[in-house]
Amino acid sequence: MATVTPPWAYTLHLPHDPHAPGIARATLRSVLAAHGLSDVAPVAELLASELLTNAHLHTRGPYALRLREMEPGRLRVAVWDNDPRVPPGFTGADDLVPPPDLENGRGLHLVRAFADSVGVSVLRELGASKGGKLLWAECR
Numbered sequence: 001m002a003t004v005t006p007p008w009a010y011t012l013h014l015p016h017d018p019h020a021p022g023i024a025r026a027t028l029r030s031v032l033a034a035h036g037l038s039d040v041a042p043v044a045e046l047l048a049s050e051l052l053t054n055a056h057l058h059t060r061g062p063y064a065l066r067l068r069e070m071e072p073g074r075l076r077v078a079v080w081d082n083d084p085r086v087p088p089g090f091t092g093a094d095d096l097v098p099p100p101d102l103e104n105g106r107g108l109h110l111v112r113a114f115a116d117s118v119g120v121s122v123l124r125e126l127g128a129s130k131g132g133k134l135l136w137a138e139c140r
Helices: 020-034 038-058 107-114
Strands: 009-014 061-070 072-082 117-123 132-139
Touching: 009 020, 020 038, 020 061, 038 061, 038 072, 038 107, 038 132, 061 132, 107 132
Parallel strands: none
Antiparallel strands: 009 061, 061 072, 072 132, 117 132
């Protein structure tokens, strides 16, 4: 008899600490291995790394990594932070490729290039909700 595995989601809340992105990447690898999705791990780790690093470098507060199975074999990697400003170039409005000699600024371009789809939700503060934004990328 076949069993049905319900979709799953994990959220890891992180302090504004330079070790947090690495801890989140290790957690991502463990979650994907546990769910038999190690084949998607390299792309998912790249997406998470860029989104987490962006949150760490451009915000001052805590942030969170959320991993969610959208359907079998399709993963959403999302990062929440408390700053509602959407980074330039994330939504595709700025399709300029960064110059090859630029030392930073390629991260969100890489996310858009490697993800199957990307999106952003700007969150309003409601009661205990912290507001901010949620940047996400999906991969198979």
